[in-house]
Amino acid sequence: MANKLRVGILGATGTVGQRFVQLLENHSRFEITALAASDRSQGKTYAEACSWKLAGEIPEAVKSIVVSACEPNLDCDLVFSSLPSEMARETEENFAREGYPVISNSSAFRMDEDVPLLIPEINHDHLKLLEVQKQTRNFKEGGLIVTNPNCSTIVVVMALAPLHYRYGLESVVITTLQAISGAGYPGVASLDITDNIYPFIKGEEEKVESETQRIMGQFQNDKVEYAPFPVSAQTIRVNVVDGHTAAIRFKLKSTPSIEEIKETLSNFSSLPQELKLETAPQRPIIVREEQDRPQPKLDRNAGGGMATSVGRIMHDKVLGYRMIALNHNVIRGAAGAAVLNAELMLSQSLLGAQASRLQ
Amino acid sequence: MANKLRVGILGATGTVGQRFVQLLENHSRFEITALAASDRSQGKTYAEACSWKLAGEIPEAVKSIVVSACEPNLDCDLVFSSLPSEMARETEENFAREGYPVISNSSAFRMDEDVPLLIPEINHDHLKLLEVQKQTRNFKEGGLIVTNPNCSTIVVVMALAPLHYRYGLESVVITTLQAISGAGYPGVASLDITDNIYPFIKGEEEKVESETQRIMGQFQNDKVEYAPFPVSAQTIRVNVVDGHTAAIRFKLKSTPSIEEIKETLSNFSSLPQELKLETAPQRPIIVREEQDRPQPKLDRNAGGGMATSVGRIMHDKVLGYRMIALNHNVIRGAAGAAVLNAELMLSQSLLGAQASRLQ
């Protein structure tokens, strides 16, 4: 395993942490050497500490790793973080300060001016912010923070960015139907969601609105100018295990045909595909022609959970266009997003000394 | 029971038919004397023919009524219809032609120029179309057709019309999360909706878009001019038993404060309330201040299932305003809507000879 980067996971016992463990089980470039979590888990083996909630077994390789405290003394070359936001800010900064690259799924740093909010297919040029970050922050050599967006932002941006770059977005109206796994474990109480929808997800509407503008913003003069189009998001929890759906209306600066829009989305491919990054789906966007697709149960695992499925693309009487988009909120929307970020950074020699050693 | 109108129900064994039976059980002005349904049920008693799917028992009074064919020879003064749309057009017209008032929940005649598409609180003046209808159609004395809107249209119009009349709507963007009972029985297959959402409901988006404009349209020169604002609807099935939720954005001609909007909705009251119609909710619109309301499980039965609950009213970055609205799709959205229509018509002496006899 000499050619693998050694990886630590912060928040390893949670829903996203478990997905990190699952996704990295057979990864060719990363191997898990450290698992860190909250007080309650520390000192136990991962198998003891973790109430495993994914189908299939805990991978053998990590079962006996002893869970550490989230202190920047882990034996690894980088960390993936899925810490709860309330503790992420301080802890992640501690790690970066000590020279660890931090690839974070938490919201803590997403809107910091010098922190890339990255979707490799969409705004890989925002990685240039790392140069700014290096000058702004007092991190030891190699230390850095890169974030991925909120799970519902990702589905929206994946479906819209190719259209924005080609036709120009003027405004976007999003209504999400979000899976329960997005709230972690124990997360949503069954009494709140069985025979019910739950119309409030704390902070979510604000995140989708602002993150969308930041990701599609332009990098210039050492910062990201937010995309100028307004975004409206209503975010609703529904009784689905995995898979966030977004009902999207959008107004464009030009008037492409529905057929052209489908082609633009279908043909979309970007740097991760070109570089054949391990976690990158071959086709980032799958356009469904059936009138009743996409559906979470049928489409969330497309492209290994990394592809975005889009359907019901048609004209809209108010905004001009509409569609339904969907992806797997814990894979493309969280753990897989961070892993793809790390793969891209590794390919760009951005994971520090350790990484360059391995190129 | 001399002062009660005798009522027949077309489509009596279906989901909406059962609700008619339940809602009319103790009604002071209507009593069920005839039940009609498809071939399979005819000749059986209602208790035998009907696979009762509501909590509670089949009302004693109807258990032994023998189910008839849907032929216009029923022993009753008016009929409520919840026939499937494919057979509603011919059957309902047959009844009206023979002099029966037909209060229909079916979509067949909703968009016919001379047929009222009625929500008593909103457009009771559209009942004037009955004068036109009398001249257009060759119905025997007393025969008429009045319809109520689609179940998801009703929630939208209830929440928006008070604002439209006061501030003027410029455009409306609706995303519905609709309950499975809206599809009847057997309706939605459990394999399509468990751990899933289903993004397609046949004909629904078109209905919500056009019915909304028709109901809020103005009656003038013997016809209804559609309201001029564009409506966009995406309609999605979710795993909820009863209760349609609508995420609504809307643009107004003026700029009332959120507080003013809440007051306008909260204070809304109309003719059915003034007349104290039996099925009319005391407060047609209930404004919820909690950040996580309305919810189907908690709010669908407000006002006996006849009130519309509205919450999360706030500014919206694209359309200006947004909110979440909800009501019971089978009561306010179907059977209860038709019963309220009949109550209003009865109070307006519009139910023909029989009715005037009873005033």
Place this chain on the structure above:
Amino acid sequence: MANKLRVGILGATGTVGQRFVQLLENHSRFEITALAASDRSQGKTYAEACSWKLAGEIPEAVKSIVVSACEPNLDCDLVFSSLPSEMARETEENFAREGYPVISNSSAFRMDEDVPLLIPEINHDHLKLLEVQKQTRNFKEGGLIVTNPNCSTIVVVMALAPLHYRYGLESVVITTLQAISGAGYPGVASLDITDNIYPFIKGEEEKVESETQRIMGQFQNDKVEYAPFPVSAQTIRVNVVDGHTAAIRFKLKSTPSIEEIKETLSNFSSLPQELKLETAPQRPIIVREEQDRPQPKLDRNAGGGMATSVGRIMHDKVLGYRMIALNHNVIRGAAGAAVLNAELMLSQSLLGAQASRLQ
């Protein structure tokens, strides 16, 4: 309200506490004058402290009651308790010691030799234990503790006791399918129960097995001799909001026909029915003849949630007989059970000085 007993509720903000509030809203003999809960709620009004999870609104009468600590200085004549078991033992004893009658839904004292484990229709004679209790415990005048069984025990005992008393049970095999509301709020995580069943409920199998024997046991020589038949219980959580179902096999000492068993159950009536206690269902057991009943959604509210529905009664190849039984776990199985206990005790002049004053 001079003729009402003043009632306090311990654990008033929880799932069962909310049901107490709802069930007592219009009660003719009890009125709520005190609400007590954990630290977090104390000092707030009930409306502020309580995240109300039942359909309908918090009753006006209790909205502004300030939530107290669970200390035995409440302004009331008796307390209903739905405290979590870990704190119930000490707190309930504190109240009884200070002279409060404690009508408890908690498990803390259920198996104490001198505490009645009461189902009014089944073992009202066990109230004689209160004489023993008076001598055993150092309670102030009026202080006492009476408990009701576990929510799944009640459905089993209601369905079996009439048969036991008539034919004699030799053994019982029970498999429960229990609703999520039985675990309180937040209770069961949606990720554990959506598209899933959960085969473990802590302590439940032991409770059903032992409580069943205790309730059907005979009171003699100042104590309850456990019923001698062995009971096997496997208890499973399923994705149902309200309504516990039990699949029951049973062996009898004699061999009545299926018809006789149905009649025995159908005709069962007991002291609460004779006394016309307010919460007592007219028919404690409803025998369903349909092959697909009882079902939680259709039958849980039978008899105001207080009746037990039984169906699929037939011969069994191993035990001789089998059936499916069901009732509402939060009404008949918890809050309603305790209210009925109190009604019976009130009618028997067992609620102390206060009660006798009101007789």
Place this chain on the structure above:
Amino acid sequence: MANKLRVGILGATGTVGQRFVQLLENHSRFEITALAASDRSQGKTYAEACSWKLAGEIPEAVKSIVVSACEPNLDCDLVFSSLPSEMARETEENFAREGYPVISNSSAFRMDEDVPLLIPEINHDHLKLLEVQKQTRNFKEGGLIVTNPNCSTIVVVMALAPLHYRYGLESVVITTLQAISGAGYPGVASLDITDNIYPFIKGEEEKVESETQRIMGQFQNDKVEYAPFPVSAQTIRVNVVDGHTAAIRFKLKSTPSIEEIKETLSNFSSLPQELKLETAPQRPIIVREEQDRPQPKLDRNAGGGMATSVGRIMHDKVLGYRMIALNHNVIRGAAGAAVLNAELMLSQSLLGAQASRLQ
């Protein structure tokens, strides 16, 4: 593909038919060359005819196969059948009469004296019935019928047979919690199962009771003597997509310790494992030690959906022992069961001329 048997699927568009297609996609010994279904589908390509309900896409290789009538003129070496029982009897016999080996998942022939009801790990010796069948029936050379059990029987037998063969079963009491996919598509109406359990599955209890005895019966004197122990089954539908759970009590002739029972189950291995049949799970039975396992969502896909997971093995007060068992009802319980049957038959040179050609 010269070394593959050419396979036809009867009932190819249904829930089980789709699983056959999915499971055979990359099979080393079978390739699909014919798909047959009901009238409505005939003449369309499979992609057109089939409303695909499984995650992932329809395999490319079958998309353009034109769906045939279920007539015994298909271009294939054997057929898998998942026909509805009402048409299975005639159709399957037609195929066998014309010389096709019929590997059936239907119930039509399961209890016929000369037809193997086969679980390869359990009663492979029952294949000797094919000799009897050859003499009894007028099938052309190669024609035969082999069946697999009902989906809920399989989970029960897999968990019990190793114990029966070692310790001797005296009686068995089974309560199943069955997934909705077991009823096919559209199958269970969502209104019947959302927030509900459904206590009746037509014919299921009888099937589990009789099939269990037949499978564990002894082959002697050219027939199968049913196992002598009585079986009681109550079968209940629950709101789970895939995965049947069985709560099982059982009485043994001897009194092994719980530890011995676990070892017997854990170590169980049989002919399919020995032969390393392609679909055979490496470990047929997985014993879970966690107190809350097995669970459908976590365990149904164990061993590629072919392993049976067993947990909560403990003493029982009435029958002596109890446990919870679970497997994937559409894979191990239906399509995978039939494929494994075919693999075993192929290895035993029982698939006729075609098969021997391939050995």
